[in-house]
Amino acid sequence: MADFLLQFLLALDASFRLATPLILCAMAGIFAERSGVVDISLEGKLLTGAFIAAAVTAMSGSPWLGLFAAMIGSMCMSLLHGFSTITHKGDQVVSGVAINILAAGLTIIIGIALFRTGGQTPLLDNADRFRPIILPGVELMNNVPVIGTIYREFISGHSMLTYLALAIVPLSFFILYRTSFGLRLRAVGELPEAVDSAGISVYWLRYRALMIGGLLCGIAGAYLSISSGANFIRDMSAGKGFIALAAVIFGNWRPWKALFSCLLFGFLEAATSRLQGVDLPLIGEIPVTFMLAIPYIVTVLLLAGFIGRPSPPAAIGVPYDK
Amino acid sequence: MAKETNTTRGPSAARLALELSGVSKSFGPVQANKDIDLSVAAGTIHGIIGENGAGKSTLMNILYGLHRADSGTMKIDGSLTKIRSSADAITAGIGMVHQHFMLVPRFTVLENVMLGSEGGFVLREGRDATIARLAELGENYGLHVDPHALIADLNVGTRQRVEILKALKGGAKILILDEPTGVLTPQETEQLFEILKVLRADGVTVLLITHKLDEIMAITDNVSIMRAGEMVGHCETAKTNPQELAELMVGRKVLLEVDKGTSKPADTRLSVSGLNLWSDRGHQVLNDVSFDVRAGEIFGIAGVSGNGQSELLEVLGGMLPVGGGRINFLGQTIDSAYKINPAALRGLGMGHIPEDRHEHGLVLDFEAQENMVLGYHNTPLAGAGRLMQGRAITAHCQAQMDTYDVRPANPKLHARNFSGGNQQKIVIAREMFADPKVLLVGQPTRGVDVGAIEFIHNQLIALRDRGCAIVLVSVELDEVMSLADRIMVMNDGRNMGIVDASKTDANALGLMMAGVAA
């Protein structure tokens, strides 16, 4: 029993680690899409953030500087997205595709130009990374049965960025639903004309939403390359941006539900690596590729209205033209 | 251009809330407003009347900062004011109730009202004050609305109240209402006018934009008339009459009677019995509608916009499935069990001139010649063989353009580049060429210039005399009265009665439109 609890906790623990970049990107996606801008460029911004964090940390030796640079870098990608879709009213999907491809190309080109190691960045020392934090009191709690184990294995021992990601969810909820900025942001994704006629700039609101998204994607990228990983590897985002997008949709464009979706998708990934080749009683061997495909399948099913009813922002994807 | 000053008698004695002079605005080659002058006395209800496309909405959008004028000046309360955005307008004390409501359906009344003036970064800070303000306004003007209700759950009349509340909340002294009654029932219109009177008594200046003469006569103190982008007259409402206003609007004696001769109705082509339809939200939009249309007659359908006429046309045209009841079209029964699509109906001899030619009648980014075969692209018109033949399509279009006097007569020009009247002629040419047994016509002259209106009316009568059964829907009562042989009036999805056009008048029809059965 104790062993099962431990196994379960370890899987849950891994879910949180794997879900961290998803959560941050999903919140970024919620801000962008709630303001009416389709954001399939989460993937590209995540990749950009990962590269810049690793590169700047490697050169400066400061993960904080790396994190900061990643946030700025991803935000620049957001500004590019805004420039083409808000200012020039270009197609939001086309712009997103362009940013994803640009990020894939630029990270490698600049990486090679800077470090000449085939597109990777140098390995960082542990001291230069955001390592897991052991929360105070783990020793003390150790003696308490069950709760002590939970505290040690599950609550304690995550990267600062994981705790940050979890804190950003209620913060996002607060901003979106409890502040005037959030009210305007949600309104601009539903009926931009109403916002315009209330005397508020539609463009500036959407730019700000995208910029917030950029900052969050930058943090997510930093998590990949200087927290859970120790350097940047080409294509290291590996579709996580799209899974985050799936989580946004599966979470019906709401922060808490999106968090739940990210944790679910993270758990699936964590479980997959544990169940590889394992024969379960009654079920047999789990087809691992199938489990990894679940986020995509549920998203398709949800969008098709087979499970629940998606309610995307009404004005999403439509450039605002006065 | 010289103004028709014979009726001008500016309210110069009173304090002016608003004064425009020399305001012009162009959109590309189209001049929407030409050198507009307008003076509005404080504390009055001032009507601005004109046909669709006369430039009323553009002028109001300039006032509210949604468009920027190319030239001209604006004085508010006597002082020169520049309005570059709606934020400026709000600051200057101007509030606007838009034709298409600026309300987020998924938000509550409170959220919609707070939007833009939340009273602090955290919403809670301004919440109670806004609720109190709503209660106060509700008390003063009889505008009671539940602040926590979702907009999506409210009916049109209540939504309009929310729009008015939004405009008044910040203390607007000038309230612009753009075609506010188009979506209202007569009762709701009555209530709206009561509210406007209270506002006037309270010192608010009201600008009422409309194309309906009776509303101008019923509520305004002064009226300004616009035609083709120009201000063509200002009058005191008490000193004018509808006939005079109509002439100013249209720019010539209004021919309320079209010389249509007598109809010779023959066999029944279209028979509707007990037709019902429900909207997605469960509202009954057609309620037990029955009528027959015979060959060689124009069957007019009158009613305030939004009383089921549009939906009726869509059901008859196969765009919406029958909810209940039956349609018999040339012996073919269509009901909820037997669905029919527009293509099949066309094949049977149904023509359709939709109400909205931009959205439904034309593909604006297609060439005129491609539009000329839209819906008939599977017939030999578009080429005899399996492939479409450009040459045949061009020749057909050229011939039709000559017959219907479409200008410019260039088949390769994109539909977008024709004027409203010529676009409509393309649609009409297309639908008439097929020589339909039944023709559905929606708003045939909306946004069409005067010359084209006459042409289109004559074409419809000629088609009738060739033995076509025509169903005509128009929100312009005059148009229905002058064209139709028999008139059905609709109210709230119901048939209020069918009358002979020669044996009725606007008064009787108006009563029926207001829901009083014949």
Added chain:
Amino acid sequence: MKSYGLPHWAEIYLLPAVNLLMALIVCGIVIALIGENPIEALVVMIKGAFVFKGSLGFTLYYTTNFIFTGLAVATAFHALMFNIGGEGQAYLGGLGAALAAFLFGPHLSPVIVIPLVVASTAAFGALWALIPGYLQAYRGSHIVITTIMFNFLAASLMVWLLAGPLMQAGQQSPQTPILPESAHIAKFSEVFGVAKSPLNFSFFIALLSLVAFWVLIWKTRLGYEIRATGKNPDAAKYAGINVPRVIMITMIIAGAFAGMMATNEIMGVHNRAILNFTNGFGFTGIAVALMGRNHPFGILLAALLFGALFQGGVELDFEFQSITREMVLLIQGMVILFSGALAYMMAPILARVLRTLGVIKGEAHG
């Protein structure tokens, strides 16, 4: 669509050329920033794409892929749909090639087998586009998201198949055995004795597809319905066009084009289904369609350009320390940005220039 006062010819020919130029200039700036000479890089790429022995064959081999994937995107664009799923549809086309080849190949003559296998690539690609098409048409799911998800699903499915049921016995790498000879498409080098390259007769299938696409879109009644649906679905519905059906058929055709990319990669080059043979070519199709303005001639030119870029990009690896073939990704991204999202950014400027030069007359509109 706004023309910004540009005459038709300028909008059709000049503006896309200016957009391409902008994309290339920005890429040149990036090259200069990382300390290399953009002109030198361009020369190396041109040599690598056209001059070196066999290079033209490689260029045309890439071109073949891009014609197919460009058509997959362009077809959907005409019905106002963004098909990002070319990658997955092409991947499934590879499955179609393998299955049909193993089914028919051993027993029949190539004259019968090759058409069957080609049809199978198209059918499998079409199948993978049909589902998103159906969901868009009848369930209201957004085609962009669904096709993205279907790319990932295709990847998962192929990993499972190639590492499982279809894997060559006694091998460790995830790939099928060599396809039966009768399903191989001959290479130019084998038939004509030209320099060795992967270029094969599927190039002609691609050219035929371009012609078929032109006839379909501008000459057939279905094409008319597709364009009407794309430009105004409501008016199309009023005209009696069955819009959901047109959407589905459009996606089926788009998917079939994408799937036929496997005639080049699987039947012509690898002669077996392998992991990741699509290599991002499906995404390049987006750039090709945007640059080619969804017109077959434009697509041919754009496909040639990207074929040259891909082949020339390989040469960069050898000649430069800091520039690698990833430069192609950069150019691709820039082309999508400037020809797609920012397509009309240059239009007002261009109109002003033309007016100053006196090429066009009149006032600015809009």
